[in-house]
């Protein structure tokens with residue numbers, strides 16, 4: 142039987158075929174797999190093609206499939222299918238080669254390897270001089286000077302096809318580089334992009350090696366830590382490549398392998414190109430799938446446009462399909478595919494893990510609903526049957542009810558309250574008075590309650606006194622702690638007698654009940670998304686729900702996006718993650734590089750944690766390119782609304798659909814006002830809060846930044862980035878005179894802005910009115926308020 146593989150370009154063209162031709166494609170694939178090609182359906186070499194492995198095959202009178210047939214191998218690669226002339230036009234300039242260094246299959250357009258422009262370099266230089274471009278270019282050239290430090294051999298080792306070297310050597314500016322990234326094979330583009338942001342050559346090479354290992358079913362656990370694949374050879378020039386621009390040590394690279402400065406891991410180049418069959422099974426041959434069964438083929442052809450479901454990046458696939466000997470933590474900036482990985486992991490666990498149900502959970506029920514919808518579109522009914530999808534809040538509440546019921550308490554409506562809100566104040570005051578405290582100490586006690594007692598899940602004085610208060614600004618003596626403890630106990634008695642519980646109480650009570658009833662509610666495994674916003678008690682609850690074992694917890698999160706709560710240390714919640722069970726995704730698939738960079742700028746200078754004891758200093762790149770985000774400031778809210786409406790109208794007239802656009806504001810109030818104003822102007826809008834976020838109903842979504850968490854849109858308007866709104870005056874006033882809390886407030890606000898801005902895929906507009914917030918500064922060109 143022949144091996145038949147499908148390239149994603151084939152799926153793309155297949156999706157556009159008339160139904161009758163699609164049916165013929167299915168028959169053709171069957172025939173190819175069973176070696177039944179011949180007669181009118183024989184392979185015909187396409188003599189004008191740049192690549193002599195390219196054949197065409199007749200589908201019908203009018204349609205042809207383009208097939209690559211490597212010599213000496215019983216392999217067919219389906220590359221394109223189209224109307225006769227179109228199919229030949231597409232195929233004429235394509236090359237399909239196994240890269241001799243990475244041994245992955247690469248496809249490119251030969252025309253794109255040519256150096257753009259006409260005439261000799263001397264002529265071009267003369268033209269530039271006449272046009273006065275030389276000065277500008279000198280400045281631009283300095284930005285890509287790093288390329289000159291790399292020899293051809295070094296570039297080839299990164300998987301850059303040799304045909305592209307001449308064009309690469311003519312790169313003079315970032316925009317030349319961007320154009321090249323659009324046409325290079327994807328993994329070669331990623332390598333260049335990492336170099337462009339200042340990553341050391343060694344770590345990029347390591348990344349390439351990791352991404353192009355054979356097979357996807359790699360068993361990953363802590364025992365393989367730091368073992369780069371391939372041999373080591375000395376590379377004397379290596380240290381020259383450590384450029385000044387915030388270099389990152391190789392040990393921080395994806396995969397975590399330690400690489401010494403003078404030794405580079407390399408895979409020897411084949412004297413001749415490797416086999417196609419071998420290349421098709423490599424992780425790095427991203428965009429190609431070998432047909433293994435009728436069902437798999439059927440699924441692929443039915444969902445051709447949801448390509449990411451099939452073509453996971455190697456760094457994603459190695460997480461989805463690995464056996465781990467304990468909990469796994471996956472970090473990555475916004476849009477790096479953490480949710481995609483979590484969803485695929487859940488499905489993989491449902492397919493492969495013996496016994497028990499698998500919990501898929503996230504920060505709240507809205508987000509869980511989005512996960513459920515996505516899982517429903519990618520899982521079989523049998524797989525779904527094994528998955529329990531719900532927000533951690535819903536789950537905690539269910540267990541909490543069990544706990545109360547066991548104690549014979551009313552479970553109908555425990556009321557939720559916030560220990561720092563106005564309502565709680567009267568209970569604090571009563572407790573303080575009973576213990577003879579001055580009410581001016583209220584804030585101190587509340588902080589101690591939230592940040593120490595609730596944070597650590599403390600129930601008794603003994604636990605409290607044994608808990609270190611590291612990082613708390615104020616020192617407390619033992620008698621002071623004893624007095625605070627008495628106030629807290631009193632506060633708890635008073636509030637719980639009234640049926641009042643904080644959300645943390647619910648988590649805490651649920652967790653304790655599970656710990657005292659081992660085995661009563663148990664999941665075989667859990668997949669957790671948006672973990673950066675989980676309270677430590679939520680992690681302890683998870684630990685109580687999922688007994689420690691292989692493949693038990695799979696946690697994805699990103700501390701850049703923490704907009705609720707504060708830093709959590711997983712190891713202090715009974716979740717111990719070591720070595721290669723901690724990974725970072727680094728390719729951004731959502732936003733353009735321009736949006737990614739500007740959004741990250743909002744967080745510059747902040748130390749971002751890794752959800753454990755360390756720092757997340759990994760950097761992401763995006764291979765997508767687009768217009769720079771727009772930042773505009775107006776005198777009044779009404780003017781800002783008119784600007785937003787105008788921009789939306791022009792996006793809609795360019796073909797973007799309403800529900801692909803979001804308008805995001807800091808507060809409910811502002812998002813409602815903007816929604817009303819846009820509606821009045823005639824924009825089809827709907828509040829995100831009351832709407833199924835994923836419904837394709839053609840209406841622009843208006844919502845809060847908080848509600849936009851986890852979602853994405855083609856265009857995003859972040860509005861009201863004004864003083865007094867971001868952060869809100871009331872929040873600033875509340876923490877006035879408390880520098881630590883003020884710092885935390887600004888940090889959360891920056892993360893919120895980062896979250897909102899990174900919901901955008903192609904276009905981002907940031908606007909304000911009144912006085913602009915310093916969080917996203919304006920300059921003279923972006924002010925329309927004069």
Ligand SMILES: Nc1ncnc2c1ncn2[C@@H]1O[C@H](COP(=O)(O)OP(=O)(O)OP(=O)(O)O)[C@@H](O)[C@H]1O
Pocket residue numbers: 449452453454457473474475476477478479480481482699702729730731850851852853899
């Ligand atoms: N391998 C891939 N190939 C193509 N697209 C991908 C791939 N992985 C993820 N994507 C796409 O990238 C976008 C972002 O993915 P996802 O939502 O999983 O990122 P995330 O890291 O969870 O983002 P956030 O933290 O901002 O919520 C989605 O549109 C997803 O379909």
